[in-house]
Amino acid sequence: MSEVLRTDSFFNESLVGLFGPAQIVKSHEASAGKSFLPRVHVVPYGTTEIPKKAPVIESNTADRYTAHGDILLLDGKGNGRVILSQTANSNTVLVTEQCDNLCKFCSQPPKTRDDSILFAFAAQALIAFNSQDFVGITGGEPLLNRALFLQFLDTLKRADCHTPLHLLTNGRAFHDLSFVKEFKDALHNRDLICGIPLYGTNSAIHDDLVGEPGAWSETIDGLINAGNHGLPIEIRVIPTKRNVEQLSSIVKLALESISSISSISIMNLEQEGWAKRHWDELYIPPYQYVKMLEQTLKLQHRYKIPIRLFNYPLCHLPQHLRQYACKSISDWKAIYEEECLSCSLKSDCGGFFVSQKHKWTNPTMRII
């Protein structure tokens, strides 16, 4: 029995007992490639020539949303989720659920159990997928276990996997200069961008938002060190009620002090994980800080570094700011409300987070 749980998640009895990454094989391309991972065949419903070797997922939806070579992560109970997909607009692998920050708006609240096996899964998945496009590395805090991360980079290198990486980190590990050097050495010229969030121009605001006293000063040290070693940095800021007044100052502080910033991302709050619990305390609708967004976006002309808006449905932005919005919500996370179907900008719009369904959206600003 096959069941499609979401466009990227499947249950299949034949998957029971399989654990970790597996690679999807499309029957008509079965000859292509030899994966060292377990292989899972995906075929459209009613295919007569079902490959003899199980496991097989027989489903039109699964067939439509997957491609030959995509990577599934299996939980041993028959559930599989596509983690690396050639058709997705971006791919991300999770390397740990542990974290040394406890952000009030964390979309994937951290856990404390030992999950170092995730690094092994991630390495296997990346090597088998062998993408030439950027793949995101996320957590938790990927650099919490520094030795493991260096080993992870080393494994990729030894397997001749040159996939460029986008590492989402709080940057605190880089406050240790000797680690920055080891990290840089372990890269061996691999393209890697560090996405590092900065939520305040001072510790009072930043530490409060990330729930960890001392985090700001370590992140500042980390940013300076990483920048000075030429690691390309994407600064990420999430405007909330607590720091929206500082938005342009945060961006300016980063741009004037930190070397090798490649871009700035302003991220709309995602109603997921702990953010739900703190929604009223944190969320501020974009129309209430349009002036601040304008002031912040202007800085890109001064510093000649792109500043972009992520996770903003276009209808939440005034027309003159829409050009800075990126279609960023992961495919499976994006939804479009019924009203959106008649919107002329739907094809350019990132939509709403699926987690926001039936919750707060903003009906008054729909349809353009």
Add this chain to the structure above:
Amino acid sequence: MQEYRLLPLNFRELDNKQVVISNLTNNYMLLESKEVLNQVVDGYAPAALRHHLEEGSFIASERDFESKVKLTTAAYAQLLRKDLLGQRLIMIVPTLRCDHSCTYCQVSRANQNETGFDLPSTTIPQIIEFIKRVEKPPYKIEFQGGEPLLAENFIKEFYTQFEKAVGSQNFSIIIASSLSLLNDDFLDFAKNRKIGFSTSIDAGHYAHNKHRKLITKNSFELMRDSVNKISQVLGGGRVGSVTTITKEGKDYHNDLVDVHLNLGLQDLFVRPVSPFGFAANRATSVLSNKEFVDFLRSLILRLVDEYHSGSVIIEHFFFIHYKRLINAAQGGYVDLMSPAGYAKQSLIIDYTGNIFGSDEARMIFRRHGGNQLILGNVKQPSATLDTHFSHDLLSSSFNFDIPGCNECVYQTACGSDPIYHLQEQGEPIGNKSESAFCDLHKRVFDLVIELMDNPINNSVFEKWLEYE
């Protein structure tokens, strides 16, 4: 923040009694009075200012103090890096001959028909070898004079050989010319080639023809006709202008803008009469720095009005000062850097093949001599740069530790020019209280602060950044 610690700052009282403060992050704030400054320094900053002071790294909580010091250091390192990196502008003087005899000429020109004042075209391969040896692509080349169009064959030959040597994508050429001698043949050559022109347009038709002397007294008309022809034949965006402001022109800022509007030119650059070289002898038409800055103020206010009525014209002397004051990415300007731009941001090869670190250095050499200013000669086999003397000059141009600069509120935005002070005071640092360079740039920065304080002006300056 109840209690705070003060980070280092510099300050300057303006004519209107407001006080500008700044720090090594190159952040600026305007305080209402000296009293407010005293409150800030004494730990009683007005509550309404504390956020701004904190965000500008002027004050910090005890807990954040160390991080703010690190951020300040990092920001200052970024500023230095900006002035240390970047491409050199390589200038070539193919001839010293000129059809004009301008009253404020900086170089000591030679008459049009004289011999012995041209760079022979046999040196072109050596020049190209030299450029490739000392600089990386994309190369920025500028032909200076004299009147470079009197050596148009040299320019054509250079272009052809250079394109072969480095590839057409890897360079651009500007010709600094009065445009009086521009002919159809050369225009035709410039088609589909990366050649731009920088021409002189003085404020006021009368002042232009008075100071930019031709026997026929029609320098302005010839320039105007040539600019129009360039637009017709080559399209827009090929011409920039330089304006020298003299006593006769100082009331003609509107005229200057109208001329640029009529000619369809977006960029202009005004400067006072150069105190360098031979212009220094002919002081009759020289404006005081105050008169010059008053002219600049009127000009910029007119350009702000023009922006609001739909025409974008940018004056770059002011705009460079603005960009340096707000930390903008493209604030590099060879005359206003720390360490100075001399030799590291510019080189000039004159008609003898001698290499100098800046146009000003060649002028001083022409007037006063000083063999140390010659960094090499392209005719020498495998010519490189003798940087021994330049090194000494550059190490005297780091305004962080120069007396008078180190405590100036504009230190991080400003620069230092050792060649200027060598000429003015006989040594590269100079007494800044007697330096006309210092006086001029401080006045222009004051003007920037004054005009930026009005949001209507500031929003136009911010828009200008989008045209870069």
